[in-house]
Amino acid sequence: MAASKRRFKAEIDGHEYTIIGSASDRHMQTVTRMMNEQIEQLKKLAPYLSDQEIATLIAFNAISDQVDKQAELLKMQPDDAKE
DSSP states (O other): OOOOOEEEEEEETTEEEEEEESSOHHHHHHHHHHHHHHHHHHHHHOTTOOHHHHHHHHHHHHHHHHHHHHHHHHHHSOGGGOO
C-alpha cells in the first residue's frame, strides 16, 4: 500500500512552495531549514552566484551525498546480495 501523500507549505529563500510527499512535517521542516541555511551560506561565500547557480550547487551536493550513502549501503550488504 502506498504511503498517503500530504501537502506541506515551505518558504525557501523567500519563496512559498507547496510540496507534496509522504514525509512527516518534522522531516519537511528540517529539510526546509537546512536548504535555507545552505542558500544563505552560499550567498555569503559567493555573492556573485545567481539563484539558479545556487540551486544547482545544492542539488549537486544532495545527489553527491546520496551516491555516498548508496555506496555505504552496498558495502554493508553480504557479497551474494550485490550480484
